[in-house]
Amino acid sequence: MATAAERDERSGAAAEAAPAGAEVRGYLDHLAVERGLAANTLASYRRDLRRYAEFLAERGIDSLTGVGPEDVAAFLRRLREGDAEHPPLGSNSAGRAVVAVRGLHRFALREGITRTDPAEEISPPRPRRRLPKAVPLADIEALLAAAGVSGDARGLRDRALLELLYGTGARISEAVGLDVDDVAGDAAGVVRFRGKGGKERVVPIGRFAQEAIEAYLVRGRPGLAASGRGAPALFLNARGGRLTRQGAWAVLRAAAARAGLDEVSPHTLRHSFATHLIDGGADVRVVQELLGHASVSTTQVYTLVTVDRLREVYAASHPRARSAPQA
Known part of the structure; x- marks a missing residue:
């Protein structure tokens, strides 16, 4: 060739x-x-x-x-x-x-060179759909355990942030955009996100995430807020201002490094949240609402991940799925 x-x-x-x-x-x-x-x-x-x-x-x-x-x-x-x-x-x-x-x-x-466009109805081939990357639950637990090991104000914030990202499937922009009122007071037990296009959705907070957020609000955030000007943001940086997307990325990278994990991103936590829910039997339309997807077709990609998992389990477990014994 x-x-x-x-x-x-x-x-x-x-x-x-x-x-x-x-x-x-x-x-x-x-x-x-x-x-x-x-x-x-x-x-x-x-x-x-x-x-x-x-x-x-x-x-x-x-x-x-x-x-x-x-x-x-x-x-x-x-x-x-x-x-x-x-x-x-x-x-x-x-x-x-x-x-x-x-x-x-x-x-x-x-330009008037031709009178018709013969390519008008020809569509480019659709790219192969990439399955979202999810990590096993054991790795998620190792990542969360590695966050906030110091126990100080920033450590409590880091643990609360990562617990929230995995516990709700939030986009990183949604997490850093939260105010205290979005998770406290009448909103206790749920979090109110403002997603793409300003669309709001309410998502339940699991026990682990709720406990981490409460610990941060009581013992961590007041110390960080003392350095600022009374920002309403839930997650604050060391200067008392709203934690940025870049700052949240740094929190995740540091925890992943301590846990010995590679290629973990905020979107990885979102994908893992959805995949683990589907694996646990959640209806795809419920997951759609939790993720804030406008169309269920966007969420259905997670069912493909589960089908692959089912094939693996079937191939390893069913006696008629295994290769024939050698003569």
Whole structure:
């Protein structure tokens, strides 16, 4: 198989030789001069469109006016299947190439080069859905135990923050945006979050999180508040102001390091919260409400995680799921 440099050289030569190559060059000039695309983005578009021009030349098409929807669809299939000169592309890379092709045809239509847009109905391949990363409960417990080991004001705050993140599935921006009134007084036992778009939701606080927050409010927050100007924020920094997202990240990183855990983020705690609920039998629509998802389809990704877990347990446990014994 040819190297990337050889493929680019051949592709470029074929594109330059093909009449459609002139139309491609015109579009690339437009992107560089009028749109001001970054050099790396422009280089990617150039590679993708040179390959497209080469593909059209192979099919005997000498101008964009001769391109039909079936030609664009065939190009997408070629990208995904690969050929003697190119390996198959994944959905992300193929999608980028299709975006470049669609932009080329829109440009040709707008400039009066063509009368129709054959790529209008061609959608980029959907990227493979990445399953959210969750960590086992034992690791969560180790992380929480490692938070606030000092027992001072900041230690109590750190433990309360992480217990809240895992105990409610909150986004980090929602957690640092809380005020004391959102968890105290009439709101005891629940927390009131202001999510995306200002939408509010009420989430129960589990016993561990509630106890950690109460300990922080009684023994930790007053000391931090003494350094500030009476900020209403629940989680305060050392100067008495509202703890920032960056500050909350630092709290989590420090606890993860003490617990010996890698690649733990606030979103990991949110994913773990949802996955553990689904594993425990919670209805997906209840989890949707707790997470504040606008659509249940966003929450259903966690059911895929559970299905994978079910397959593992089934394969390890059911006598007819195991491989046949060797003769």
